[in-house]
Amino acid sequence: MPETSPTESASTAKAPKPKTPGFPKSSTSSQALSVPTIAALALAVIGIVLAVFGWFYPSSGQKFSDDQRTEAKGKVCDAQAVVRQGTQFNTNLQNPVPGDLAGDLAVGTNARLSLFAGGAYLHQRLEANPAAPADLATAVGDMADTLEALSINYLAGHSPDDAVQQPLRDQLRGEIDVLDNLCQSQ
Template identity: 90%
Template structure:
């Protein structure tokens, strides 16, 4: 009589569970959304709408007194006067030893540095003085941008009278005239 190996019988094997991808089964038999879920969705939609509204219509929220605006105006006008003095001094320097390459390089470097640093300084002063009147703030910001553009263009090799720099220099003169009017004592 041949011996056959015993086979596993079906009753000893466990039935396989269906895979649910880790999601718990709903305790309710209703296929609809629950009240807390609907409330959470409504709050999420409301939050998104408010965020979009706030992005396009930011609140300035800051109200300044006349004294604060006057103090900020004085600080900004003093700052732009110092920047003008520094840039005018450094952009008009002459090499004390004509023809000396190192002297020419040093004079040019001081001019570029004073323009760029002056623009950056004015932007910093505007940030530090949020009570600055809007017209003055715009004029000083425009001057700062022009100073920085002049500096970068000089670093790129442009000369003072070329087609790139000359319009910027003329623009700066106009901005200085505007600032002279805005910074007049009242």
């Protein structure tokens, strides 16, 4: 038996590897996945596919009967007519005492309020009547947006005939013409 010194045997013997941080070693093979892991992965893939499908092909939501669509159209057209009447009345008011600053301010405030409130009211009526035909809903929504834009621009100090307001006023006239045609057959 050959004799080796204690220093030689220590250097030739393999030193244990230090433990590295990380995941603990599993007693099962790393290639075999457990049934719950596979099920979770499958459900995740199905969820992603459904989410992507729903994003690109949204549901049309509710299906409405012809009576529901007709009723919604009537309500939205009536709302548009009331808003049109109110904004037309209030934006054409004249100060009963010419030159009175308080009267001028009151007339201007009523005009701005009727424009903004009219736009908000039309948006509310559209939301309350989801069965309204799409073309009518689009036209009324456009009119509501234009009314609100006019109001905000007036509040910002724009005058009726400036480069900001005049195109909006022309746009509003066109939107009213479209709505007149859509609401006539009511």
